[in-house]
Amino acid sequence: MTKVIALTGGIGSGKTTVSDFLKKQHIPVIDTDIIARQVVEPNSVGLKKIVDCFGAGILNNDGSLNRSLLRDKVFNDPQAKTALESILHPLIQFETRQQIQRYKKQLxxxxxxxxxxxIEIIQKTSTRPGYIDEIWVVDCPTETQIERATQRDNSNRTLIKKIISQQASRQQRLAYADRVIENNGTVEQLLVQTQKLINQQTNKSV
Ligand code: ATP
Known part of the structure; x- marks a missing residue:
């Protein structure tokens, strides 16, 4: 039986560090950020819907999506954000399910x-996607998130704090967690924990 684990966490919490480690172990990782980009590639249904909603001015000269303009448009406009989400989420869910089915066929x-x-999606839709068996949350103190994200993106604290304030709170996220991967130590400690969780799933001794 295949188990489907959703990996989530706030900005800069360490999700990519965990998922890169899992990929190296040949565990299939479906990245919904990548899918989110694929569903709006030129000539896609997603891009056509975005143009219908936001106008052709949302495109770059070469016909691709002007992501930074779209980001600006939805950043301070909840209605535009909802409109964008209602276009993207069904397309992302559909492709995610397709990829899950492919991996399930490979047993x-x-x-x-x-x-x-x-967690933001669950809160908004009041439903947990049916394909998820367990939710794993990568968690660290908010101040650590701010420090790591600021350094990684060479960004300013104010922007990272604003993004954090728009995401689910740490407590809200933890309330949905079936497993918590704590990331308030070193990367090595993070990966040891991750390995233990994987071993538990695959019934290897830890
Ligand atoms: P985002 O949602 O913003 O993409 P993320 O959750 O994927 O972030 P990562 O990119 O894995 O987070 O980590 C954020 C930054 O913090 C990266 O530069 C990563 O190398 C670093 N980092 C992650 N965990 C640790 C740690 N335990 N100690 C030091 N640095 C860390």
Missing amino acids: QPLIIVAIPLL
Whole structure:
């Protein structure tokens, strides 16, 4: 039986560090951030819907999506954000399910689906996607998130704090967690914990 694990966490919490480690171990990782880009590639249904909603001015000269303009448009406009989400989420869910089915056919015991904004989606829709068996949350103190994200993106604290304030709170996220991967130590400690969780799933001794 295949188990589908959703991996989530706030900005800078360490999701990518965990999922890169899992990929190296040949555990299938479905990245919904990548799918989110694929569903709006030129000539896609998703891009056509975005143009219908936001106008052709949302495109670059070469016909691709002007992501930074779209980001600006939805950043301070909740209605535009909802409109965008109602276009993207069904397309992302559909493709995610397709990929899960492909891995299930290969009889993979474990599939990881990285969904950064899973808790926000659950809160908004009041439903947990049916394909998820367990939710794993990567967690660290908010101040650590700010420090790591600021350094990684060479960004300013104010922007990272604003993004954090728009995401689910740490407590809200933890309330949905079947497993918590704590990331308030070193990367090595993070990966040892992750390995233990994987071993438990695959019934290897820890
Ligand atoms: P985002 O949602 O913003 O993409 P993320 O949850 O994927 O972030 P990562 O990219 O894995 O987070 O980690 C954020 C930054 O913090 C990266 O530069 C990563 O190398 C670093 N980092 C992660 N865990 C640790 C740790 N335990 N100690 C030090 N640095 C860490």
